[in-house]
Amino acid sequence: MAKNCLCLTGKTIKQNVDLLNKYRNFADLAELRVDCLDAEERLYLRRFPELAGVPVILTVRRDVDGGYFNSGEGARLKLLANGLAYANADSRFNFAYVDIEEDFNAPSLEEAARTFGTRIIRSCHDLKGAINDIPAKIKSMKRAGDEIVKVAISVKSTYDVLNVFRASNTFIKQDKILICMGHYGIYSRILAEKFGSFLAYSSALSENVIPGAPGQMDVRELSELYHFKRITKNTKIYGVIGNPLKSSISPWFFNTIFNLENADCVYVPFPVTDINDFLDLADGLEIQGLSITVPYKETVLPYIEEKSAIAHSIGACNTMYRNRRGDAWYGDNTDYAGFTASLLNFLDRKDLKRRKITIVGAGGVSRAVAAEIYKMGGKALILNRTVHKAANIASRYNFRWGGLDHQGIGLMSKYNDIIIQTTSVGMEGYDNSDPLELYEFSGKESVMDLIYSPAQTPFLKRAASAGCRTLNGYDMVIRQACLQYANFFDREIPKTHLSQIYSLGASGWDRIASG
Numbered sequence: 126m127a128k129n130c131l132c133l134t135g136k137t138i139k140q141n142v143d144l145l146n147k148y149r150n151f152a153d154l155a156e157l158r159v160d161c162l163d164a165e166e167r168l169y170l171r172r173f174p175e176l177a178g179v180p181v182i183l184t185v186r187r188d189v190d191g192g193y194f195n196s197g198e199g200a201r202l203k204l205l206a207n208g209l210a211y212a213n214a215d216s217r218f219n220f221a222y223v224d225i226e227e228d229f230n231a232p233s234l235e236e237a238a239r240t241f242g243t244r245i246i247r248s249c250h251d252l253k254g255a256i257n258d259i260p261a262k263i264k265s266m267k268r269a270g271d272e273i274v275k276v277a278i279s280v281k282s283t284y285d286v287l288n289v290f291r292a293s294n295t296f297i298k299q300d301k302i303l304i305c306m307g308h309y310g311i312y313s314r315i316l317a318e319k320f321g322s323f324l325a326y327s328s329a330l331s332e333n334v335i336p337g338a339p340g341q342m343d344v345r346e347l348s349e350l351y352h353f354k355r356i357t358k359n360t361k362i363y364g365v366i367g368n369p370l371k372s373s374i375s376p377w378f379f380n381t382i383f384n385l386e387n388a389d390c391v392y393v394p395f396p397v398t399d400i401n402d403f404l405d406l407a408d409g410l411e412i413q414g415l416s417i418t419v420p421y422k423e424t425v426l427p428y429i430e431e432k433s434a435i436a437h438s439i440g441a442c443n444t445m446y447r448n449r450r451g452d453a454w455y456g457d458n459t460d461y462a463g464f465t466a467s468l469l470n471f472l473d474r475k476d477l478k479r480r481k482i483t484i485v486g487a488g489g490v491s492r493a494v495a496a497e498i499y500k501m502g503g504k505a506l507i508l509n510r511t512v513h514k515a516a517n518i519a520s521r522y523n524f525r526w527g528g529l530d531h532q533g534i535g536l537m538s539k540y541n542d543i544i545i546q547t548t549s550v551g552m553e554g555y556d557n558s559d560p561l562e563l564y565e566f567s568g569k570e571s572v573m574d575l576i577y578s579p580a581q582t583p584f585l586k587r588a589a590s591a592g593c594r595t596l597n598g599y600d601m602v603i604r605q606a607c608l609q610y611a612n613f614f615d616r617e618i619p620k621t622h623l624s625q626i627y628s629l630g631a632s633g634w635d636r637i638a639s640g
């Protein structure tokens with residue numbers, strides 16, 4: 126099974142030992158990055174395996190390979206020799222592995238390593254992502270039978286990841302480390318076992334140490350959110366695709382449920398540059414089900430054999446899952462039902478007849494909200510910064526429209542039973558203002574903001590302090606995820622598990638989101 130290797134980039138031996146002690150439960154082994162140590166600390170590197178108490182990789186990464194060492198090959202050879210010197214008969218006191226680049230030539234050092242059971246990791250770091258024939262590369266790098274070949278490639282597209290995955294299937298029996306560096310390869314680290322990698326490197330990202338390599342994941346997140354050590358060849362994969370993949374609650378939701386159910390499943394974020402390449406990869410990885418976000422909700426349609434009635438009428442899917450035989454994708458759209466169920470439950474109503482509603486925003490989400498409000502018999506006013514977009518949506522349903530200016534806000538006096546905020550304003554990492562700042566709440570309005578992170582936007586906070594009943598997007602997103610779950614597994618989430626999700630609530634999610 127793939128091992129979780131904690132990459133230690135502290136400046137001192139003590140700092141690295143402290144980090145290791147803090148995250149010991151998650152790490153199967155550690156990598157001492159000597160290139161990150163202060164110069165005087167490097168004198169003591171030989172002591173590290175004994176202090177570590179887990180198998181340790183000795184690495185002095187050059188700057189040209191993405192590391193921090195720039196003092197020349199002579200000095201580097203000396204450090205590596207120091208690390209391997211005075212080998213102890215008890216192998217726990219020696220470095221278990223030494224990382225040596227493919228162009229590094231020091232036969233006597235390699236011989237010494239082998240004699241005392243230190244395994245050689247023969248590495249290649251392709252920072253430009255130029256290697257195309259990865260199997261040929263792996264074949265050419267290996268020098269002796271017990272070596273582990275490591276190929277770390279910067280990936281810029283889903284095609285690059287697919288290329289690495291295909292290569293991983295060529296050398297099934299051989300211990301190798303395959304890494305897709307960078308944002309688009311992040312899931313190859315979570316799915317190291319499926320990519321046939323001997324290990325995945327992680328870092329203590331929350332500890333303010335320098336990153337070991339681009340795209341390395343936080344050691345705790347890898348273990349506690351994705352349950353890395355439980356992922357085997359048989360684990361079923363689910364996930365979310367998008368680009369850019371905004372911070373999403375779905376990995377937390379699904380992995381929490383899987384954990385409660387003790388299910389052999391994992392839910393992974395897939396930042397995707399090309400849907401066709403990704404679906405090839407999905408076949409290779411035997412991915413069972415996907416949530417779909419911007420910009421792929423329409424792009425996936427040609428790949429879907431059978432759509433639900435709602436997905437068909439809207440012309441967009443937010444969910445795809447395999448049919449029983451596993452040879453075709455089915456599609457659904459749970460966004461709408463999630464929103465409607467959440468709103469009606471909040472209002473304690475069965476429909477929106479005789480309700481006057483203001484919808485703030487006129488993007489993709491607003492379009493879906495307007496369609497649902499119309500279906501439920503409500504009358505709405507759509508207000509948007511760019512007025513013609515509001516007019517465009519409103520005119521389909523005989524709704525009114527306006528801008529977010531005094532004139533538009535003036536129209537709200539007749540549309541303020543319910544106010545629904547659909548823009549990204551107030552969302553974590555976006556514009557932290559109030560899109561409806563010109564409106565004064567009376568306290569009688571029911572106010573829904575579709576944002577769930579943060580739990581209370583400035584807009585929702587102002588509504589609540591004026592005495593309004595308020596609801597954020599958490600309930601809606603959980604409801605739509607429950608519907609996705611029902612698609613994936615053909616059954617409902619057990620009520621006890623769902624009540625745990627609600628009781629963990631935004632705080633459970635926030636803890637993961639903020640690391």
Ligand code: ATR
Nearest residue numbers: 486487488489490491510511514548549550556560
């Ligand atoms: P989504 O699919 O999430 O709805 P979108 O289609 O990009 O995303 O729409 C974003 C919505 O947020 C739009 O209504 C946008 O207003 P414009 O149509 O005028 O762009 C709105 N929005 C984004 N930033 C805003 C801001 N700073 N103030 C007011 N509205 C904003």
